[in-house]
Amino acid sequence: MALLDELAAREAAMRWLDERTQLGTQTVTQPDVANFPFNGQTVALLLRQQGICKPRQLDAALSIRTTWTPPGGKPPYEDVEGPDGLVRYAYRGTDPDFPDNRALRRAFEHQLPLVWFVAVAQGVYLAQYPVYVVGDEPENLRVALALGNQQRWLGVPGPDEVDRRRTVERLTKLRLHQPVFRAQVLGAYERSCAMCRLKHVELLDAAHIIPDGKERGTPIVPNGLSLCSIHHRAFDANVLGVRPDYKIAVRRDILEEIDGPMLKHGLQAMDGVSLTLPKQRAQHPDRERVKERYEEFLAVG
Structure with missing residues (x-):
């Protein structure tokens, strides 16, 4: 697909998710959102096993996933918040040129929006979108993510930019930590x-x-x-x-x-x-x- 089609497919995926997640507020399972319709085709959105999803029709990654780790367990990949307040998402494996990692890098190069499925329980996800890759760190086998356009335009704060870093941290808390916390707590109490x-x-x-x-x-x-x-x-x-x-x-x-x-x-x-x-x-x-x-x-x- 051309770049315009890449953007159109992402807009279609996010509109489709809006209906199924009540604008990103309700959780979903992998079968709920495995594929979405676009231009008469079925396009993969969330794969059963892989963390990075690049549909065959697209040139760049469309979604990423963080798997569920039980309390006290060790996650297979460490997705952590950096000192600048931006979340880091780990590459797949240790080869920066692995196809999935190249697909993630292409999303960065073209500044294409992605969907991030964050697990809040076993097999249950909260969809965060749009998410942008705003920094590539192959030496650390990871990328930096911006949660939404507001955080994206702030970019990656430098070590001396205290005010901008605080703004990024506040947006990370608002866009990620609070919704994930709500989903986890409501899920634990069976939504009552x-x-x-x-x-x-x-x-x-x-x-x-x-x-x-x-x-x-x-x-x-x-x-x-x-x-x-x-x-x-x-x-x-x-x-x-x-x-x-x-x-x-x-x-x-x-x-x-x-x-x-x-x-x-x-x-x-x-x-x-x-x-x-x-x-x-x-x-x-x-x-x-x-x-x-x-x-x-x-x-x-």
Whole structure:
């Protein structure tokens, strides 16, 4: 295909993904998005085994994939955030001239957008797009990725460009870490509120137990709770707390207040209710983090 066709195919793939992922907010499996239709053809989008997907009809890579690594496991390829805030994506193997790596390099040379499928559980992916290769580092067997156009135009910050690096880091957090954290937490809690069992995904958030920015406020499932919007805000405001035994506590003044049905049924009735926890023990809220946050709740109440 000509370069124009390369761009048209990518635009078609991303429009097709918009419908299947609700604009990139919902997870997918490999069979869901293995191929998409374009100009009367079936074009590969996510391969079953390979991390870099270059369809036979295209000259450059169309998508990349990061596989799922269980907690404590070692990933086959290390995709890490560099000191400049940009994510590094590893080549396939150790030969920079391997065909998949050349296809990735061609996407860089022509500044073609890609789709990045980030695993949030075994066989479950969150699609990030558009993603651009903005730097090639063959000596380290990897490329630098920009997550979206805004980060792309910022380029690769130099070591002395503190403000630009901070902007890149903020965009990486916004575009990658927060959506992946939400998908992982909601998946662990089977897409329901841990407090009230509400199952409307569009009304669910991933709440940090230890707030983001604090020493142990990392975006990992044991530091997260799947909460509906009301209970998330109540938890953040210390209206509700979670005891170390995973039972909900309601602040004393809220228990004594008289108001409408939302206060009575949505907040006061939560006092003493046990959280609904993930099936996997490794995904349960970290008790030390819960204890630390509960002490903060008690200090407010």
